[in-house]
Amino acid sequence: MSRTRRPGPSVRLRLTLSYAGFLLLAGALLLAVVWLFLLRYVPDRAVTVPVDGGRFSPYLFIPGRSDLWEAFWPKAALVLGFLLVCGLGGGWLLAGRMLAPLGRITEATRRAAAGSLTHRIGLRGRDDEFRELADAFDGMLARLDAHVAEQQRFAANASHELRTPLTITQTLLELARKDPTRDTTRLIESLYAVNTRAIDLIEALLVLSRADRRSFAREDVDLSLLAEEATETLLPLAEARSIVLETSGDLAVVRGEPALLLQLTTNLTHNAIVHNLPQGGRVRVTTRREAAAAVLRVENTGALLHPDLVATLAEPFQRGSARTHVEPAQAGRQGAHAGAGLGLAIARSIAEAHDGSLTLVAQPGGGLQVTVHLPVAPGQDA
Missing domain, CATH: 3.30.565.10 (Histidine kinase-like ATPase, C-terminal domain)
Structure with missing residues (x-):
């Protein structure tokens, strides 16, 4: 007896969100490391110091942390937005490419459920988990076809x-x-x-x-x-x-x-x-x-x-x-043997x-x- 299940997001969408989320998290961590590295060399407040006794450039302006933050966060936001877009687009393409063999296996399963046991997946390429699954499914279909x-x-x-x-x-x-x-x-x-x-x-x-x-x-x-x-x-x-x-x-x-x-x-x-x-x-x-x-x-x-x-x-x-x-x-002459x-x-x-x-x-x-x-x-x- 089959149970009615609520529809949920596809595996491709979940993989895409996972790729984009991981890429966004990695970018955020990288920017955080850069920010912490910059804080070591930036004073709390902006200061001006004399240079060369004031003959050519009398003063050098060193921005404080608030000034650095105002200059840093718009660029960081742009970088994170770019990573999010790349993660969603690239993740969608990569997930579709990786899940393509699973689509062929699903189609073969539907055909087998409809009574077509002669169809074979015939997945090509290098040996991996999908190839192993497809070969096992083809072997099962062959045995079922022969048995039927x-x-x-x-x-x-x-x-x-x-x-x-x-x-x-x-x-x-x-x-x-x-x-x-x-x-x-x-x-x-x-x-x-x-x-x-x-x-x-x-x-x-x-x-x-x-x-x-x-x-x-x-x-x-x-x-x-x-x-x-x-x-x-x-x-x-x-x-x-x-x-x-x-x-x-x-x-x-x-x-x-x-x-x-x-x-x-x-x-x-x-x-x-x-x-x-x-x-x-x-x-x-x-x-x-x-x-x-x-x-x-x-x-x-x-x-x-x-x-x-x-x-x-x-x-x-x-x-x-x-x-x-x-x-x-x-008939009467047929023996018992x-x-x-x-x-x-x-x-x-x-x-x-x-x-x-x-x-x-x-x-x-x-x-x-x-x-x-x-x-x-x-x-x-x-």
Whole structure:
């Protein structure tokens, strides 16, 4: 809630008055010093003294302090008036020149408040406080612009993904209504698969939102134990796909939320199993300590991946292959592990929420290597 404030003098006017006041004060002090210096050599009253015995200039007139004051103060007033005029004029020009960058920053702020996040100040010149402020503001605008673009892209993708199951459900129901003799069992299986996909997608969105908010308690968690738990849970899926699943590693204790870190490990392992070779594939999950970081690495075999594709895999709703629309006839054949395109995005968000990082590297022989670096728990430094 904004408060109504009374209008006040501008910063430029205040700076101008400050410059003029300082210059006027300095001039007054200088004149006061001159006056005090002159008083040392001036008698209280005017006197006349003989010079050269009175032959050429019989008397010399020496003015007193009152005479000196009458001659001094008009000149001092003129000097102070001149300094005041110079201070006001020069101060106004100097203040305007110094505050010009602030005007550009204010204009950029107004544009940002109006929704224009693409505008940049781009302040040039030497490094000073205004340049530092402008660069910091430009960096903030760039991050906000990227964040808003990512959120808009995420909302569009989420809407598309959530609409797909509903569209499939509606199509299946229309087919069943037009064909009363249709196999009810197959219809129920298809609807069940589509509904499961929608539920998984919504749960994934909730996990992603929770990780982004960082609203969780932290405790010491051993990544090696989470890796073992994730591989044990996904072992039946790996065996069903004829994939060899291996896990090994050293003690790697981090500070975080156990459920989210288990979700991270499970998502990476699940992704490595699903996106693998049709037969004879391998998945290797390892943990280790590396300096002041705990490292979780998941490697798998698979198709050769282009670096440009790898760079986008951790974005929401991105998959290793092109997105395809699911036909109604295929809905019943969708497995529970089809994925919603959020596995790596959730893993990256969880890693960043724990002050860590997630990197993706394409394997030379095919497949993907995913590495997560997380800060070790306090007291666990080597």
